[in-house]
Amino acid sequence: MKALGLSLAIVLAAGLPCAVAAQDVAARLDARVPADLAHAVQEIARDAAGRGLPVEPLIQKAIEGGAKGVPAPRVIAAVRQLAARLDEAQSAVRSAGTTAPSADAIESGAYALNTGMTASQVSELVRASRPPYDPAVTLRVVATLTALGVPAPQGLAMVEHMISERRAPSELLDLPSEVQAATARGATPTEAVQQLDPQQQGGGATHGPGQHGHSPQPPSPHPHKP
Amino acid sequence: MTTPYHGLVKRVLDGELTLADLPPELRAEGEDALRLLGAVDRAPVTLSPQLDARVMAAVRRHAQSPLRRAWRAVAAPREIELRLRIRPWALWGGALAAAAAVALLLGRPTTPGATPSVVAGVAARDSVFVRFVLYAPGAKRVTVAGTFNQWDQNAAPLVPAGTSGVWTTTLALPIGQHQYAFVVDGRRWVADPAAPAVGDGFGRRNSVVAVTTGARIL
Amino acid sequence: MSGDGATDGDIVRAVLAGDVERYAVLVGRYRDRYARYAARMLGSRDAAEDAVQDALVRAFDRLVDCREPEKFAGWLFLILRNRCFAEQRRRQREGRLLEDGDGAIPGPERSDSAVEQGEQRQALGRALGQLTGEQRDVFVLKHVEGLAYDEIARRTGATVASLKMRMHRAYDRLRELMKEHV
Numbered sequence: 346m347k348a349l350g351l352s353l354a355i356v357l358a359a360g361l362p363c364a365v366a367a368q369d370v371a372a373r374l375d376a377r378v379p380a381d382l383a384h385a386v387q388e389i390a391r392d393a394a395g396r397g398l399p400v401e402p403l404i405q406k407a408i409e410g411g412a413k414g415v416p417a418p419r420v421i422a423a424v425r426q427l428a429a430r431l432d433e434a435q436s437a438v439r440s441a442g443t444t445a446p447s448a449d450a451i452e453s454g455a456y457a458l459n460t461g462m463t464a465s466q467v468s469e470l471v472r473a474s475r476p477p478y479d480p481a482v483t484l485r486v487v488a489t490l491t492a493l494g495v496p497a498p499q500g501l502a503m504v505e506h507m508i509s510e511r512r513a514p515s516e517l518l519d520l521p522s523e524v525q526a527a528t529a530r531g532a533t534p535t536e537a538v539q540q541l542d543p544q545q546q547g548g549g550a551t552h553g554p555g556q557h558g559h560s561p562q563p564p565s566p567h568p569h570k571p
Numbered sequence: 572m573t574t575p576y577h578g579l580v581k582r583v584l585d586g587e588l589t590l591a592d593l594p595p596e597l598r599a600e601g602e603d604a605l606r607l608l609g610a611v612d613r614a615p616v617t618l619s620p621q622l623d624a625r626v627m628a629a630v631r632r633h634a635q636s637p638l639r640r641a642w643r644a645v646a647a648p649r650e651i652e653l654r655l656r657i658r659p660w661a662l663w664g665g666a667l668a669a670a671a672a673v674a675l676l677l678g679r680p681t682t683p684g685a686t687p688s689v690v691a692g693v694a695a696r697d698s699v700f701v702r703f704v705l706y707a708p709g710a711k712r713v714t715v716a717g718t719f720n721q722w723d724q725n726a727a728p729l730v731p732a733g734t735s736g737v738w739t740t741t742l743a744l745p746i747g748q749h750q751y752a753f754v755v756d757g758r759r760w761v762a763d764p765a766a767p768a769v770g771d772g773f774g775r776r777n778s779v780v781a782v783t784t785g786a787r788i789l
Numbered sequence: 790m791s792g793d794g795a796t797d798g799d800i801v802r803a804v805l806a807g808d809v810e811r812y813a814v815l816v817g818r819y820r821d822r823y824a825r826y827a828a829r830m831l832g833s834r835d836a837a838e839d840a841v842q843d844a845l846v847r848a849f850d851r852l853v854d855c856r857e858p859e860k861f862a863g864w865l866f867l868i869l870r871n872r873c874f875a876e877q878r879r880r881q882r883e884g885r886l887l888e889d890g891d892g893a894i895p896g897p898e899r900s901d902s903a904v905e906q907g908e909q910r911q912a913l914g915r916a917l918g919q920l921t922g923e924q925r926d927v928f929v930l931k932h933v934e935g936l937a938y939d940e941i942a943r944r945t946g947a948t949v950a951s952l953k954m955r956m957h958r959a960y961d962r963l964r965e966l967m968k969e970h971v
Contacts, residue, residue: 377721405718406772409750412722413760415773423772456748456779459769485748485781492767492779510578516950518781521767523951529765541954573965581957585931585938604960607967610909611932616824618838626816629846634809 373404378411378420385421389428398431399448402455430455437464438480441471449481457488462497473505477514489521494534503538580604698743699782703753705729705763708736710755717751717777719744724754750777801858804849816845819862823869829929830873832918840876844869863944870926870945877922916966924959927952 370390374383386407390400406427410420434454438446446454454467470487474480483504490500507517520541527537580601582588593601703715713729719742720726729738750769753761762768763778771777795803795814803811820841827837848855848865855864917925930941938949945952 405722405750409718409722409771409777410773412716412724413771413773413775419773426772453748456769460767489767489779489781492769512950512953516948516953519948519950521781523948525765525767526947526951541951573961573968575961576957576964578957581960584960585953585956604964607913607963608932610906610913612829612910612914613933614825615821616828616834616837617821618824618834618841622820622838622842623813623816626820626842626845627810627813629842630809630812630849633846633850 370400370404374407374411377408379417382407382411382417382420385417386424389421389424393428393431396432396435398428398435399452401448402431402452403427427455430458433464434458434467437467438471441468441480443471443480447481450484453481453484453488457484457491460488460491460497462488462491462501466497466501470501470504473508478508478517479514482514483508483517486517486520490524490534490538493521493524493528495524495538496535499535499538503541576600576604584608698745700741701744701780701782702739702741703727703729703751703763704737704739705753705755705761706737707753707755707761710736710738712756713738714754715740715742715751716754718749719751724757729753744780744782746782748779748781750779752777796859797861798858801852801855801861805852812849815848815861815865819865820845822862823866826866826929826934827869827873829914829917829933830870830922830925831876832914836876840869840872844872847872866944873926874922877925912967913963916963919966920959920962921955924955924962927956928959928963931956 370387371383374386378386386403390403393403394400403424406424407420410423415423431451431454434457435446435451437458438450438454443450450471454471457467457470458464466487467484470483471480474483487497487500487504490503491497503520504517523541524534524537527540528534532540576584577597577600579588579593580597581604583590583593583601584604590598590601590605705713705715707713714724715727715729716722716724727740727742729740731737732739750771751763752771752775753763755761760775762776766778766780768776768778797815797818800811800814804815823844824834824837824841827840828834831837831840844865848861848868851868855861857864917928920928926945927941927947930936930944931938936944938952941947941952942949
């Protein structure tokens with residue numbers, strides 16, 4: 346009896362987030378998107394919540410579509426695609442050894458995939474991001490570097506190098522603005538990273554201000570397939 | 572090729588660690604490194620007494636130039652202030668990441684000497700002021716919409732800064748990662764040219780800003 | 790120098806309003822403040838003097854752009870710093886390294902160990918001249934001027950992370966160069 350009661354409690358508890366998510370979705374979409382679109386998104390959200398995925402990004406994407414005047418079928422397709430990305434991100438984070446990924450980590454993983462990182466790159470970075478490094482943060486940093494045009498393997502190598510050097514986590518957060526600053530001065534994103542990261546130089550000559558070195562570089566210590 | 576200093580030795584040189592913090596096998600390297608630092612020349616340098624006169628001679632010549640006289644005739648304190656806020660380089664990021672929305676660590680009010688386009692500081696305990704800037708000459712109306720305001724294109728209008736075509740606003744954003752875009756004249760959705768961008772899933776691009784605090788990692 | 794008790798901001802505003810002669814007060818106040826930085830960046834006192842003079846004149850020309858007149862000193866520093874970088878780039882284009890000039894200021898008679906120290910100091914000065922402008926800049930600000938990374942970041946607008954990266958590369962390069970000296 347006790348065991349049954351316990352199982353029931355677990356089942357009910359598992360069901361609750363879905364119910365809460367559905368209410369939340371309806372309320373958030375009310376008056377922002379057409380009713381049929383809201384209904385479709387609710388279904389997608391319910392399914393996502395059942396798989397342990399965060400629902401907030403899906404709501405945001407639907408609201409965004411509504412605000413931008415995007416036709417309903419396209420919004421639904423985008424929300425579905427986002428749900429699939431979240432799912433893929435969750436798998437990638439799990440395969441790195443995190444049994445119960447946080448919503449933050451999953452969202453960051455989906456963002457990373459959206460910028461062009463691969464699932465295996467996501468897993469690799471999560472594996473490397475042990476405390477005090479939060480994988481949600483490191484994923485966001487590398488993803489943002491990728492969004493700025495830095496090839497993912499290069500951004501990944503840079504952040505992993507900084508982690509191995511036990512640099513302060515706050516220093517990782519400065520990387521995107523550093524790359525932006527360098528590109529504003531005329532460097533390509535690749536050059537920007539090379540200027541910042543001695544490892545990328547492969548131990549070769551350093552570059553002075555205003556110079557863009559083109560000497561051939563030895564292979565990076567972390568070779569990655571694109 | 573000489574071996575680079577060990578990372579921990581570099582932190583000793585930075586002053587973050589002491590020799591005593593180094594493992595025994597790194598002590599010799601640490602001492603060697605500190606000896607190098609000890610050779611730094613810190614002697615004060617005095618310049619020639621004639622320097623002042625040379626500078627002022629040049630200043631007087633420049634003060635008499637026609638261009639400068641014309642400037643003085645039109646400059647008023649208010650105009651100066653407006654010009655000071657519009658830095659062309661600031662639109663493109665720069666070393667201070669001053670363009671438009673910014674990824675910043677701010678857990679405290681802006682320190683004195685921060686550049687004009689950098690954010691103003693902490694708005695409330697869990698949010699940070701972020702400044703948005705867009706160069707859109709010819710626009711009649713510019714707003715910014717994003718995840719922080721439910722993509723409401725009327726919630727956050729920008730205001731023109733002078734007559735240069737620059738539009739700006741400052742918003743208190745909650746800690747976290749946000750996507751946004753500018754809306755020009757109520758119909759054109761424009762990504763921020765100086766911020767990282769991602770596909771929005773609808774065939775356009777959104778800009779990304781991450782807002783964090785100084786001490787905490789999200 | 791006049792015993793002018795006015796703040797930097799007062800003087801900047803007065804100059805902008807037309808009282809050009811007041812600028813002499815600012816010149817007097819700051820002519821030596823950054824001399825050592827300029828000398829270590831450019832390798833000689835003479836080069837430093839040219840740079841400081843140019844920076845002070847340029848600061849006058851652009852005084853309207855000084856957005857916080859009370860912070861004239863920091864703004865002047867940035868002008869001087871840019872001038873030092875520009876000089877460095879010009880020399881590189883011309884294929885010259887920094888001058889191995891009077892890095893060590895001539896002093897009174899010294900003992901043997903002091904002479905040896907002096908030689909080390911000069912060697913390090915030459916080695917500094919072989920760093921990139923940005924590496925030398927952070928090295929001088931931290932280890933000659935004694936500023937913390939936070940302060941350097943505040944003054945220059947670079948982030949602490951990038952400053953540390955440049956500095957760490959500088960350490961390795963100096964180690965390499967000084968090994969050759971030994």
